Amino acid sequence: MVHKNKWLQYTLIAGSLMMAGSATAAVVTSIRPLGFIASAIADGVMPTEVLLPDGASPHDFALRPSDIKRLQSADLVLWVGPDMEAFLSKSLKQIPANKQLAISELPAVQPLLIKGDDEHDHKNEHDHNHNHNQKHDHDHDHKHATDSAMAAENEHNHGEYNQHMWLSPEIAKVTAIAIHDRLLELMPQNKDKLDANLRQFEDQLAQTDKNLVRILTPVQSKGYFVFHDAYGYFEKHFGLSPLGHFTVNPEIQPGAQRLHQIRTQLVEQKAVCVFAEPQFRPAVINAVAKGTQVRSGTLDPLGSGIALGKESYGNFLQALSNQYLSCLK
Known part of the structure; x- marks a missing residue:
């Protein structure tokens, strides 16, 4: 009976840890528009979460302890860069480089x-x-x-x-490609889904652009x-x-x-x-x-x-x- 109870206890702990891990696995973006791009590319692979609540501005936002935990547990953090979201700079220094992506620093965005x-x-x-x-x-x-x-x-x-720069359709496309490539590095087993999501995003963006013109x-x-x-x-x-x-x-x-x-x-x-x-x-x-x-x-x-x-x-x-x-x- 004692062994059985211990086994049950271990099982519950392991299950809790697995649930906690799956709940926190996500792409976390600083602002909602970056979440729009990320959620299209990560669809069916992992969830996308947005750090700033509606009504908040990246110009004057301050991180809460719960926000810092979300950043630390994220699979990928997507932001514009230190000139826009200065409030993220300190926290992101503690996160591995391959788990963060600053749009303003992408070589293809520079021109x-x-x-x-x-x-x-x-x-x-x-x-x-x-x-x-x-x-x-x-x-x-x-x-x-x-x-x-x-x-x-x-x-x-x-x-x-x-x-x-998230208001540029051209930069949005470059951003989508960068998210695709980074997620592919992190989880190559999802290549087919990521490839399909990127193609669909590019096609939809081209059609939307044409309509808006x-x-x-x-x-x-x-x-x-x-x-x-x-x-x-x-x-x-x-x-x-x-x-x-x-x-x-x-x-x-x-x-x-x-x-x-x-x-x-x-x-x-x-x-x-x-x-x-x-x-x-x-x-x-x-x-x-x-x-x-x-x-x-x-x-x-x-x-x-x-x-x-x-x-x-x-x-x-x-x-x-x-x-x-x-x-x-």
Whole structure:
């Protein structure tokens, strides 16, 4: 009886360990859009989990102890890189290199990167760095406030290149290939499934791209302002016409001079729309647009509410396109 009880105890412990191991085996992505790509490639092989909850922004997120455990137990961690998710840098130093993938560091991504602000390089944007980042409107005329704001921007910048690269269909394809290759290294026994998933992702992406070019072409000449400098890859790919942005970094509110410039441009350039974001709903956008004919819309660069799955990245691009269309048409 004693031996039987011990055997039962060992069996239960072993079963618990197996269940724990299977529950934690996953691809963990920093943000939901990377989860869209990963879940398509890992479908039927392992689950994909997203670290940031809906409504959170990679610009100001802080890891909890439970998040660190998820990272440590993941089979693969997918992130943009240290210039975007600085909060991950320390924790990922403890994780083997073959179990993490930084999109911004992929050799095939390098030629596709655009510099921050290149997509908004209009004559009316030449001084955005000097005006957008003053946190307190009441003292924007004082030199010490300007110096402080400049220091804040330098402290919070996100690298030389625009880090919102998940909004590029070209970079999404490169990312999918990289995920496929890394998972194939980790689990070669799943080659057939991984190969099929990659082919399906590429085919769906090509079809989605073709459809979106068709529906966005009629609004390519419509001018608008976005809340922060996040959409350059998407705008460049689909030939849209942004007039500018309220801020480069959403943690830093634009100052009064910057807002005055934007309001002037809204009137003079007959912008069709100003876009806010669900992660950041600054009252300044409504204040600047008040009394003009400009409509207000919302763009969600993180795909909040879209379920992970084989078609989720295409659904994300479609949803973002619909958000543009609803305000620009």
